[in-house]
Amino acid sequence: MExxxxxxxxxxxxxxxxxxxxxxxxxxLNTHFFATKHYMSRVRGxxxxxxxxxxxHPVHALRGGKWDMVVALDEETKRxxxxxxxxxxxxxxxxxxxxxxxxxxxxFGNIVASNSILVGVVLAVIGASPEKAAxxxxxxxxxxxxxxxxxxxxxxxxGALPVSATAGxxxxxDGNQALALGxxxxxxxxxxxxxxxxxxxxxxxxxxxxxxxxxxxxQAEDEIAAINMVLGASYAGVRSMAATSGGGFALMxxxxxxxxxxxxxxxxxxxxxxGPATGLPTRTEQGDLNFILHAGHGEFPRIIFAPGAIGEMxxxxxxxxxxxxxxxxPVFILTDQYFADSVQICEEEIPLDAGSREYREFDGTYKxxxxxxxxxSPLTYPGLSEALVRxxxxxHDEEGKITEDxxxxxxxxxxxRKKIALLQKEAVLPSFYGDRDAASFVLCWGSTKHxxxxxxxxxxxxxxxxxxxxxxxxxxxxxxxxxxxxLEEKRLVGVENNAGGQFARLLKSELGLAVDHAVLKYxxxxxxxxxxxxxxxxxxx
Amino acid sequence: MEKRIDTAWCPGCGNFAIxxxxxxxxxxLPVPAGKVVLTSGIGQAAKMPHYLGxxxxxxxxxxxxxxxxxxxxxxPDLTVVAYSGDGCMYGEGGNHFxxxxxxxxxxxxxxxxxxxxxxxxxxSSPTTDPxxxxxxxxxxxxxxxxxxxxxxxxMGAPFVARGFAGExxxxxxxxxxxxxxxxxxxxxxxxxxxxxxxxxxYGWYKExxxxxxxxxxxxxxxxxxxxxWGGKIPIGVIYRNESAQCRQVKEIFRKQATREDMExxxxxxxxxxx
Numbered sequence: 001m002e003x004x005x006x007x008x009x010x011x012x013x014x015x016x017x018x019x020x021x022x023x024x025x026x027x028x029l030n031t032h033f034f035a036t037k038h039y040m041s042r043v044r045g046x047x048x049x050x051x052x053x054x055x056x057h058p059v060h061a062l063r064g065g066k067w068d069m070v071v072a073l074d075e076e077t078k079r080x081x082x083x084x085x086x087x088x089x090x091x092x093x094x095x096x097x098x099x100x101x102x103x104x105x106x107x108f109g110n111i112v113a114s115n116s117i118l119v120g121v122v123l124a125v126i127g128a129s130p131e132k133a134a135x136x137x138x139x140x141x142x143x144x145x146x147x148x149x150x151x152x153x154x155x156x157x158x159g160a161l162p163v164s165a166t167a168g169x170x171x172x173x174d175g176n177q178a179l180a181l182g183x184x185x186x187x188x189x190x191x192x193x194x195x196x197x198x199x200x201x202x203x204x205x206x207x208x209x210x211x212x213x214x215x216x217x218x219q220a221e222d223e224i225a226a227i228n229m230v231l232g233a234s235y236a237g238v239r240s241m242a243a244t245s246g247g248g249f250a251l252m253x254x255x256x257x258x259x260x261x262x263x264x265x266x267x268x269x270x271x272x273x274x275g276p277a278t279g280l281p282t283r284t285e286q287g288d289l290n291f292i293l294h295a296g297h298g299e300f301p302r303i304i305f306a307p308g309a310i311g312e313m314x315x316x317x318x319x320x321x322x323x324x325x326x327x328x329x330p331v332f333i334l335t336d337q338y339f340a341d342s343v344q345i346c347e348e349e350i351p352l353d354a355g356s357r358e359y360r361e362f363d364g365t366y367k368x369x370x371x372x373x374x375x376x377s378p379l380t381y382p383g384l385s386e387a388l389v390r391x392x393x394x395x396h397d398e399e400g401k402i403t404e405d406x407x408x409x410x411x412x413x414x415x416x417r418k419k420i421a422l423l424q425k426e427a428v429l430p431s432f433y434g435d436r437d438a439a440s441f442v443l444c445w446g447s448t449k450h451x452x453x454x455x456x457x458x459x460x461x462x463x464x465x466x467x468x469x470x471x472x473x474x475x476x477x478x479x480x481x482x483x484x485x486x487l488e489e490k491r492l493v494g495v496e497n498n499a500g501g502q503f504a505r506l507l508k509s510e511l512g513l514a515v516d517h518a519v520l521k522y523x524x525x526x527x528x529x530x531x532x533x534x535x536x537x538x539x540x541x
Numbered sequence: 542m543e544k545r546i547d548t549a550w551c552p553g554c555g556n557f558a559i560x561x562x563x564x565x566x567x568x569x570l571p572v573p574a575g576k577v578v579l580t581s582g583i584g585q586a587a588k589m590p591h592y593l594g595x596x597x598x599x600x601x602x603x604x605x606x607x608x609x610x611x612x613x614x615x616x617p618d619l620t621v622v623a624y625s626g627d628g629c630m631y632g633e634g635g636n637h638f639x640x641x642x643x644x645x646x647x648x649x650x651x652x653x654x655x656x657x658x659x660x661x662x663x664x665s666s667p668t669t670d671p672x673x674x675x676x677x678x679x680x681x682x683x684x685x686x687x688x689x690x691x692x693x694x695x696m697g698a699p700f701v702a703r704g705f706a707g708e709x710x711x712x713x714x715x716x717x718x719x720x721x722x723x724x725x726x727x728x729x730x731x732x733x734x735x736x737x738x739x740x741x742x743y744g745w746y747k748e749x750x751x752x753x754x755x756x757x758x759x760x761x762x763x764x765x766x767x768x769x770w771g772g773k774i775p776i777g778v779i780y781r782n783e784s785a786q787c788r789q790v791k792e793i794f795r796k797q798a799t800r801e802d803m804e805x806x807x808x809x810x811x812x813x814x815x
Contacts, residue, residue: 212802
């Protein structure tokens with residue numbers, strides 16, 4: 001059983017607060033859910049909606065199709081979402097939510113209590129017990145939830161769309177929280193940034209964490225300053241990260257090249273939104289893969305991760321810091337507004353031991369860019385030992401001194417390039433779902449993972465076998481990643497949240513794989529399972 | 542200076558004198574040279590760290606200051622000096638110059654100010670006087686020059702000084718004072734460029750500079766002094782504010798979060814939910 005609800009209204013009317021409180025309470029009630037939002041780039045007015053899928057089984061994507069329940073906080077909701085309510089579904093009309101607002105003022109002298117009353121109504125609709133709901137309520141809000149249950153009873157909605165609580169021990173995160181947590185577990189101690197949707201909540205997390213942990217967050221005057229501060233901090237000895245969206249990353253590019261030349265370890269999180277330029281500031285797209293692939297002038301190695309699940313996001317972000325240090329390169333985490341703003345529960349075990357840097361000491365003969373067999377020079381930090389640590393953005397010799405010696409230029413370029421072979425060996429293999437013998441494979445990357453997985457499973461269940469390969473590492477791509485699947489003999493469908501099929505082109509150029517059908521979406525929304533299922537069915541039948 | 546080093550500067554460049562002074566100043570500091578970090582940007586002046594026995598991060602054009610900020614925030618135990626030219630510090634990095642001062646960190650900003658772009662062969666810099674002709678301003682520079690001292694005082698910098706490459710002993714003391722000052726300190730250094738600035742030569746400066754007897758402590762008096770140019774040019778500490786508060790930086794280097802901290806973080810109990 002599942003219940004799909006949309007809560008809609010103007011910005012500032014409380015729909016976001018309802019989503020936060022409802023998901024928090026569902027989590028405490030051990031109920032599976034997935035929640036995401038569609039919001040405008042404004043603080044008040046307009047029309048925003050919050051979509052929550054509540055289920056008696058794990059859910060990690062929007063179902064799509066018809067709503068089971070519509071909650072109207074404004075008049076627009078009736079026009080926009082009511083036609084999409086399934087027959088027999090539940091509506092809380094604008095009149096009903098107004099009544100809740102009036103009751104909140106009258107009974108509690110607090111209009112904000114109406115958010116919690118609404119949460120109570122929804123909990124009653126899914127058949128939660130009032131006692132358990134009171135236990136799960138945020139302290140001081142028990143009475144509000146109770147009032148919600150009473151409204152539901154009066155409107156004869158109690159248990160109208162029952163969903164049982166079946167989740168085990170878990171934690172709940174949105175994508176950006178998972179990313180930030182992964183960074184802290186990776187030993188990240190310094191973040192500098194300039195706010196930009198949809199990356200701002202990563203910075204929020206760090207500024208908050210910095211008040212308790214040995215972490216520093218600095219708000220930079222611009223993204224150029226941010227990336228340079230981050231590189232300065234990394235050079236000085238602490239694991240560091242920059243986080244931004246495409247437009248901010250455009251300003252950071254020179255810093256990426258600087259990291260490449262100076263071999264300074266750095267992790268850069270880019271949360272994508274539709275471009276070009278300002279684009280759709282609060283919507284989603286996977287449009288910056290090409291940009292990140294090629295960002296920064298000159299030639300230097302890099303790794304790009306694009307996780308598609310909470311556990312994967314935590315693990316790969318954590319790993320990014322290890323890899324950045326080990327290979328002294330920039331490592332990217334590519335995410336997007338959809339994943340950043342989607343809240344879901346994670347039942348996987350999260351390792352608690354935080355990573356940390358190695359602090360090696362050397363004598364006065366230390367050379368920061370010592371030429372070695374594998375291209376990796378010993379790394380240390382200023383002021384730890386006799387070693388002077390000298391970095392230069394110019395081509396440099398082993399000591400880090402500026403040089404125009406062409407022999408040295410070739411040796412240093414080769415040294416940097418030697419790491420490419422090492423990175424290939426470290427590549428994170430894609431996630432595979434389904435039957436290896438399936439004639440059709442759906443290839444995807446980043447945030448679409450669970451949407452594709454669920455749509456393919458539905459097709460397979462209906463006798464149209466479709467296997468899924470999801471790439472959590474999108475660069476480098478290595479032959480080992482696809483070796484087990486005989487992809488040359490399969491019908492390949494590429495699913496991407498962009499207009500150009502950027503990952504399909506990368507598969508072609510890196511692995512020689514030609515995608516037969518491209519399923520692309522670029523209106524600013526993510527796919528839903530229903531939508532993708534219908535499209536794939538058309539392609540594969 | 543080590544003879545084996547092949548500097549990229551022209552014979553007679555003011556940077557040679559500044560290099561000697563800087564090397565002595567660092568040696569005379571009560572801090573081991575290994576604890577000193579220089580950051581620099583791009584330009585002839587920005588090559589300075591290569592010719593000194595210190596740690597350095599020679600970064601990109603205009604970015605010596607954000608590098609310095611990142612280093613100081615990560616490692617307050619290090620003595621951090623940003624060194625670059627007028628084009629790098631006041632032009633390409635102008636925004637960082639403003640905002641770094643606002644951060645109230647214990648940093649030193651040294652600027653080789655030759656009032657011209659030298660590495661790119663003689664174009665106007667932010668401090669070039671109006672009317673000065675050069676390849677990109679054949680009819681003479683049209684812009685009014687940026688006054689780094691007045692700007693720094695306006696932004697609230699607590700230590701603002703001007704030195705002259707032709708007064709080495711005086712410059713050395715200024716640099717030492719600036720580095721030892723607890724707070725953001727600027728020393729704008731008048732640096733003759735023998736190749737591209739035929740106006741502000743050693744002789745031109747020698748006729749005009751005079752040493753201030755003692756630092757100004759009144760901001761408005763200091764602004765008036767910072768405004769003097771052309772006839773008499775003051776060198777020395779233009780403004781010094783002992784009561785300005787330097788920001789305390791939390792120690793994070795080699796400090797690890799505890800397991801309890803991590804549990805709290807993983808449970809999201811420590812994170813505000815909105």
